[in-house]
Amino acid sequence: MLVTDSDRLQADVVAIVDRHHRDRSALLTILEEIQHCQRAVTPFAQQVVADLLHLSPSQVASVVSFYGFLETQPRGRVVIRLCRTISCQMQGTQRIARQLENDFGIRFGETTPDGAVSLGWAHCLGMCDRGPAMLVDDHLYTEVTPEQVHTIVADARRAAGLPIH
Ligand code: FES
Numbered sequence: 044m045l046v047t048d049s050d051r052l053q054a055d056v057v058a059i060v061d062r063h064h065r066d067r068s069a070l071l072t073i074l075e076e077i078q079h080c081q082r083a084v085t086p087f088a089q090q091v092v093a094d095l096l097h098l099s100p101s102q103v104a105s106v107v108s109f110y111g112f113l114e115t116q117p118r119g120r121v122v123i124r125l126c127r128t129i130s131c132q133m134q135g136t137q138r139i140a141r142q143l144e145n146d147f148g149i150r151f152g153e154t155t156p157d158g159a160v161s162l163g164w165a166h167c168l169g170m171c172d173r174g175p176a177m178l179v180d181d182h183l184y185t186e187v188t189p190e191q192v193h194t195i196v197a198d199a200r201r202a203a204g205l206p207i208h
Contacts, residue, residue: 049087052081052085052087052088052091053087053091055077055080055081056077056081056088056091056092056095057091057095059073059076059077059080060073060091060092060095060096062076065095065096067096067097067098070092070096070098070103070106071106071110073092073096074092074103074106074107074110074113075112075113077092078112078113078114081117082114082117082118082119082120083114083115083116083117083118084107084113084114084115085115085116085117086104086115089103089104089107089115090103111164111165111166112124112165117154117158118154118161118163119154119155119158119159119160119161120158120159120160120203120205121159121160121161121179121180121196121199121200121203121205122160122161122163122178122179122180123143123160123161123162123163123177123178123179123196123199124163124164124165124177124178124179125139125140125143125151125162125163125164125165125175125176125177126164126165126166126167126168126170126174126175126176126177127140127164127165127166128166128167128171130167130171130172130174131167131171131174131175131176133174134174134175134186135174135175135188136174136175138189139175139177139187139188139189139192141189142189142192143162143192143196144162146192146193146196147160147162149162150162151163151164152164159200159203159205160196160200165178168183170183170185173185173186174186175187177195179195179196179198179199180199180202180203182199
């Protein structure tokens with residue numbers, strides 16, 4: 044029997060939902076795990092989750108759209124999120140953003156053509172007195188300077204097994 048990409052994606056989602064005993068109260072955790080596994084919670088994955096948990100697709104979609112950390116399109120292998128809330132803005136977010144966009148040749152909301160790095164915005168990361176704050180995958184950096192960006196990103200690329208430019 045031919046196994047398609049959709050079959051594989053569906054099997055991954057089923058395994059994750061089953062690991063949580065098809066418990067609706069674990070919906071957010073399930074969605075986070077799907078994103079970790081598939082680098083996004085696509086409309087297809089949302090539909091599979093909705094079917095398994097007996098929810099409507101719009102209920103699942105509303106959770107996905109509410110949480111800024113959940114994406115509907117595949118992200119890069121390294122995801123960089125820069126806080127753009129007011130305290131960080133006052134401490135230099137725009138300079139960091141320009142440095143990142145120059146380094147990667149993409150704008151915020153985009154992924155590099157090789158699928159390596161995505162740039163995105165975050166809302167307050169709870170480090171307002173130590174801005175600008177930036178998340179690189181699960182690692183939080185504070186008081187980031189443009190000069191530190193190269194090192195931080197190189198470390199993240201190394202951790203993800205990507206070549207260092
Ligand atoms: S405003 Fe950026 S961490 Fe709070």
